[in-house]
Amino acid sequence: MDLFLQFLTNGLVVGAFYALSALGLTLIFGLMRVVNFAHGEIYMLGGVTGWFFTSALGLNFFAALALVIVSMAVLGWLVDRFLIERVRDQGEEAGILLTIGLSIFLANLTLLVVGPAPMKVVGPLTEGPVFLGPVVLTKLRIVAVAIGIILIVGANLLIRKTRLGQAMRATFQDPMAARLAGIRTDHIYACTFALGCTLAATAGMLLASIYSAQASIGGLVSLKSFVVVILGGMGSFPGAVVGGLLLGVAEAMWGGYVATGMVDIIGFALVIVILLFRPQGLFATRVERA
Amino acid sequence: MHFERNVLLAMLAAAVLLPLVVADQYLLHLAVMALFYVILASSLNLVVGYVGEFSLGHTAFLGVGAYTAALLSNRLGLPMWATIPLAGVTAVVFGCAIGAITLRLQGPYFVIITLAFSEVLRIIAGNWVAFTNGPMGLAGISQGGIGDKRGFYYVVLALAALSLYLCYRFVYSNIGRGAVSVRENRYVAQSIGVNPFGLALRAFVLGAFLAGLAGGFYAHYISFVGPEVFNFAFTASMIIMVLMGGKGTLIGPILGAVIVTVLEERLRQTQELRLTLFGLIVILVVLFLPRGIVSLMRPRREQRGEIGRMVPVKEGAT
Numbered sequence: 001m002d003l004f005l006q007f008l009t010n011g012l013v014v015g016a017f018y019a020l021s022a023l024g025l026t027l028i029f030g031l032m033r034v035v036n037f038a039h040g041e042i043y044m045l046g047g048v049t050g051w052f053f054t055s056a057l058g059l060n061f062f063a064a065l066a067l068v069i070v071s072m073a074v075l076g077w078l079v080d081r082f083l084i085e086r087v088r089d090q091g092e093e094a095g096i097l098l099t100i101g102l103s104i105f106l107a108n109l110t111l112l113v114v115g116p117a118p119m120k121v122v123g124p125l126t127e128g129p130v131f132l133g134p135v136v137l138t139k140l141r142i143v144a145v146a147i148g149i150i151l152i153v154g155a156n157l158l159i160r161k162t163r164l165g166q167a168m169r170a171t172f173q174d175p176m177a178a179r180l181a182g183i184r185t186d187h188i189y190a191c192t193f194a195l196g197c198t199l200a201a202t203a204g205m206l207l208a209s210i211y212s213a214q215a216s217i218g219g220l221v222s223l224k225s226f227v228v229v230i231l232g233g234m235g236s237f238p239g240a241v242v243g244g245l246l247l248g249v250a251e252a253m254w255g256g257y258v259a260t261g262m263v264d265i266i267g268f269a270l271v272i273v274i275l276l277f278r279p280q281g282l283f284a285t286r287v288e289r290a
Numbered sequence: 291m292h293f294e295r296n297v298l299l300a301m302l303a304a305a306v307l308l309p310l311v312v313a314d315q316y317l318l319h320l321a322v323m324a325l326f327y328v329i330l331a332s333s334l335n336l337v338v339g340y341v342g343e344f345s346l347g348h349t350a351f352l353g354v355g356a357y358t359a360a361l362l363s364n365r366l367g368l369p370m371w372a373t374i375p376l377a378g379v380t381a382v383v384f385g386c387a388i389g390a391i392t393l394r395l396q397g398p399y400f401v402i403i404t405l406a407f408s409e410v411l412r413i414i415a416g417n418w419v420a421f422t423n424g425p426m427g428l429a430g431i432s433q434g435g436i437g438d439k440r441g442f443y444y445v446v447l448a449l450a451a452l453s454l455y456l457c458y459r460f461v462y463s464n465i466g467r468g469a470v471s472v473r474e475n476r477y478v479a480q481s482i483g484v485n486p487f488g489l490a491l492r493a494f495v496l497g498a499f500l501a502g503l504a505g506g507f508y509a510h511y512i513s514f515v516g517p518e519v520f521n522f523a524f525t526a527s528m529i530i531m532v533l534m535g536g537k538g539t540l541i542g543p544i545l546g547a548v549i550v551t552v553l554e555e556r557l558r559q560t561q562e563l564r565l566t567l568f569g570l571i572v573i574l575v576v577l578f579l580p581r582g583i584v585s586l587m588r589p590r591r592e593q594r595g596e597i598g599r600m601v602p603v604k605e606g607a608t
Contacts, residue, residue, distance in 0.1 A: 029398070033398075035398050035401060035402075083573065083577070086577055087576060087577070087580070090580060092344065092397065092398060092401070093338075093344055093533065093537075094576055094580060096344060096346075096401065096529075097529065097530070097533050097572065097576050098572075098573060098576045098577075100526055100529065100530075100572065101530075101569045101570070101571075101572030101573040101575075101576060102569065102573060103569070104526070104565055104566075104568060104569030104572065105566055105569030105570050105572075105573065106569070107565075107569075108564075108565035108566040108568075108569060109566045112563065112566060219522060223405070223409065226402050226405070227406075230399075230402055234398065261417045262413055262417050264409070264413055265409075265410055265413045265414070268406040268407075268409045268410045268413075269410065271402065271403065271406045272391070272403060272406050272407065272410070275395055275399055275402070275403045275406075276391060276394075279395055279399055
């Protein structure tokens with residue numbers, strides 16, 4: 001039973017980052033209908049630039065986090081304005097192929113520049129253990145999860161309360177009507193993509209402070225983010241959060257009680273089951289057909 | 291229709307004569323790989339180009355075929371002419387099962403669920419050590435007494451010719467035309483009595499069969515099969531070939547397969563830069579050649595008939 005609580009906590013910690021990363025993907029998919037295969041590479045870039053700022057330049061963790069957020073937002077904005085905007089009305093395939101090309105490019109460029117070795121982001125705190133009853137955590141994990149939660153809440157507030165968020169939601173509902181109402185949808189798309197990239201990159205940096213960043217991790221992260229997005233329902237904000245936690249916990253339980261080798265199969269099995277019985281996901285209300 | 295058939299026949303003639311001109315083993319190996327990819331790209335094209343659904347799990351059938359051939363050859367000692375067709379048949383079984391489940395979904399859901407199936411198979415292949423030998427893979431698969439590349443070249447050429455013949459017959463049959471009508475407008479197609487699911491499933495299963503054959507050949511040619519055959523990299527290569535060449539045409543995937551194979555090989559000289567440049571080229575093709583290379587060589591008759599946008603599959607309807 002002690003171990004159960006420990007597995008649950010571990011699952012929730014990892015799940016928080018799955019949620020953060022998937023949130024970016026679900027925003028991009030829900031608003032722009034772009035299936036972004038470069039998402040994992042942006043996540044990876046977050047970890048690698050975080051390593052660069054903290055280890056190579058010796059900056060403070062929080063200053064580095066701010067720099068990562070700014071630089072990834074700019075990167076996302078540029079990618080949308082220069083690449084994705086040009087294939088916007090050509091259906092899903094062009095977007096898929098474009099982002100696959102982008103992911104190959106980014107992953108190998110990073111390999112070329114920093115090499116394949118794992119890179120550790122210097123955390124803001126020591127790895128000292130914290131005992132909460134039977135559960136052991138490190139201070140670093142608590143801080144990282146707290147930052148993750150702040151970011152999730154912040155993104156939610158941005159979408160619910162600000163003018164930009166309002167414009168995003170309007171574009172999500174009906175791009176044509178939004179344009180008629182004077183919303184610069186191109187600008188909104190670019191901002192959404194930038195926001196999605198920022199969320200992925202911060203998830204990458206936070207998780208790299210707990211584990212480490214690696215240039216080749218992108219593909220797996222993309223797949224897991226897709227799994228989470230499907231679990232929660234595409235374009236659903238609470239769905240991404242709950243889906244992320246669910247996947248994290250399911251993987252931790254499977255790894256703890258059944259077998260560690262096949263942990264990654266859990267997510268895909270869940271996806272197949274969900275898509276068969278509830279293709280709109282656990283939380284989304286409307287389902288896209290045809 | 292005639293244009294496409296004539297080009298295909300000309301290509302076949304050129305391919306048959308190629309080994310008489312080229313004796314270099316390395317070039318022949320390249321040609322074998324190019325033809326292997328021609329089969330794969332053509333099979334994926336049936337789903338992507340004619341049904342209009344974007345499958346990211348096509349490598350599942352390649353892997354199933356490769357493992358079937360490898361296991362039959364290593365465990366039961368079956369010869370190559372038996373294992374390759376059986377690899378195709380096994381892929382058909384998988385294609386029926388996976389297709390019946392996945393084709394009920396469309397758009398991005400189909401994309402992800404096909405990817406999920408191939409990932410599940412990859413993980414099983416990598417972990418079920420008793421059956422697949424896990425990450426160590428199956429080595430030492432019999433090459434069926436074919437010593438040189440030229441023999442393999444003719445085997446794969448025969449398979450490629452068979453694949454394209456089947457694709458050709460499929461595309462210009464009522465099933466193929468029905469599939470195109472579903473792709474263009476699902477609801478109109480349904481209203482005139484076309485069954486989208488049934489047509490899509492047939493195309494999907496035919497695609498699986500061809501990919502299984504290719505997998506069977508791959509197992510014997512490379513003489514090693516590991517879980518890597520399920521890797522997303524294979525799917526990515528296939529997709530790039532189909533879309534770069536021009537989906538929804540029979541010639542496009544062939545051109546795409548040959549060009550991408552040669553390109554990857556040429557870029558090998560640049561070492562680590564290779565994949566970076568490769569990604570860049572993919573991006574450029576999407577941006578500047580969205581209808582593929584085929585759109586550069588429009589048949590003359592169509593040019594006269596239909597001015598303006600290029601719709602490659604229209605020729606099937608005329």
